[in-house]
Amino acid sequence: MPGIAVSTETRPRDWLEKAELHGSVSEPVLDTMNFLNEITHRYPDAISFAPGRPCDASFDPEQVIGHVRRYLDHLAERGGSPDDVRTALYQYGPTAGLIRDIIADSLRVDENMDVPAESILVTVGAQEAMLLVLRALVADPDDVLLVSSPCYVGITGAARLLDVRVRPVEEREDGFSAADLEAAVREELAGGRRPRVFYVVPDHSNPSGATMGARAREDLLRLAERYDFLILEDSPYRLVSPGTPLPTLKSLDRTRRVVHVGSYSKTLFPGARVGFVVADQRVRDADGGERLLAAELTKIKSMVTVNTSPLGQAAVAGALLGAQGRLSQLNAGAAARYGGSMREMLRQLDARLPEARRTALGVSWNEPSGGFFLTLRVPFTVDNEQLASCAQDFGVLWTPMTHFHPGGGGDHAIRLSTSSLTPAEIHEGTARLVRFVEARCAAL
Missing domain, CATH: 3.40.640.10 (Type I PLP-dependent aspartate aminotransferase-like (Major domain))
Structure with missing residues (x-):
């Protein structure tokens, strides 16, 4: 009615409290893809070992x-x-x-x-x-x-x-x-x-x-x-x-x-x-x-x-x-291409971090015979903050393995994807990645 004040305490809210939503919306695992997409857009010129997607060049x-x-x-x-x-x-x-x-x-x-x-x-x-x-x-x-x-x-x-x-x-x-x-x-x-x-x-x-x-x-x-x-x-x-x-x-x-x-x-x-x-x-x-x-x-x-x-x-x-x-x-050509990308990645890592050097640093990796991914293990802690720093200072992206450990863990591991990169991008990207690893190891 005119002249009657409406209490702000009883006025309907025009927002939702996140605490009232299902707990999954606050779960870190549901933010993983959004975070990776956001940081990729933030550093568009960085070479990215993050996305596990097929190579666009194979599509007609x-x-x-x-x-x-x-x-x-x-x-x-x-x-x-x-x-x-x-x-x-x-x-x-x-x-x-x-x-x-x-x-x-x-x-x-x-x-x-x-x-x-x-x-x-x-x-x-x-x-x-x-x-x-x-x-x-x-x-x-x-x-x-x-x-x-x-x-x-x-x-x-x-x-x-x-x-x-x-x-x-x-x-x-x-x-x-x-x-x-x-x-x-x-x-x-x-x-x-x-x-x-x-x-x-x-x-x-x-x-x-x-x-x-x-x-x-x-x-x-x-x-x-x-x-x-x-x-x-x-x-x-x-x-x-x-x-x-x-x-x-x-x-x-x-x-x-x-x-x-x-x-x-x-x-x-x-x-x-x-x-x-x-x-x-x-x-x-x-x-x-x-x-x-x-x-x-x-x-x-x-x-x-x-x-x-x-x-x-x-x-x-x-x-x-x-x-x-x-x-x-049907996928024989794609399989050969992806296999070649993985082998090139492994060659580049081995060339830039020979066995004696990587042993001294405490760095290692597995050697998959196929697929899109491999794991790089490092002596320093890996997290989203380190990823952002690497993107900004070294121009290369990857994925912290912590995103993939539901019980916690993966603090010293990086997921690297080779599927969507050219040999030239793998060559340059690995050089940048190794410079990042060397710098972080030196800071320990």
Whole structure:
């Protein structure tokens, strides 16, 4: 009413208190990508070993049109009417995906992974697949997600969004240890918790670059069966790496212990935003009826993204059809290029920090045979402040490994990505990086 003052204490707020939001928005892991993007924009002239993305030079915009055209022709050849083809491309499409049979054929010929099409769910990249799997499998506050640490921030970020308990299992310098995982599993069980899922990137992992050996793969599968947990396998780098890869965990899986996550972001192109999950585990209801886990994941997806872009699926399907499903052959040139970049990086490090010099400094690195990443270990503390200083004073960017250790750690390690750089950029970038390392070591 006119003349009546409104108390400022009862006036509606025009802001939100961050403390009232879900705790995940304050979680450091969710700030990782924003921080790296921000510092990249802040120093645009710096040579960046930070982004783990494919090389832009390998993309031809005209190919996308050809991929889509090939898929549309494929639909017509299989009896689809013009109306069917139009609907497939323009409408929402089935939640489980339009191209599951084509993905299944590709997995069969390229990965020796013989799974039915109905066990596949097409997702918006691998990231959505991880979120869906965690939401379905982790049903109790005492269920635990185990992760090989350091690990990809996408899985720990998804876990935080869903309030899933995470137990890191530290990766050794020579990679995964079944004994370490078993000790962690037993400790969780002793504490009254249930180890539910173990997440791992077996091939040229992000961030460390480590690859799980053949014996370790068999040990892991036996361990999962013995202690009744599932393995979430994420392996986006194996088909863009030189040489013959070791078998996927899923292709070795005889007891349906492995849920396999796949992505076409590295093997085709990230802009398609198409991934998939192979979930052939049987789910039995109270009445004894059975469905595949993929069908249960589809229910969740219908409430998250509804479906995966039909246009993106069409481009992926056309590429797979054109290669007769053999992504390994389609990516032979890219794998050679990425392998060459990794070898050049290792040559430059060795030339600029010979063995005697790096031993004296306390510097070392691993030597991945493929993938996008390697780990540089240094005697000084590595953090975001050091990264900013390196960008400003030495003109080179990288990623502190602390971002990838959910239980803390990685204070003396740097992730280096070689995938998007030219040989000349690797040459100059390594020179700048070594000058930074030398300067920090001298200041100790």
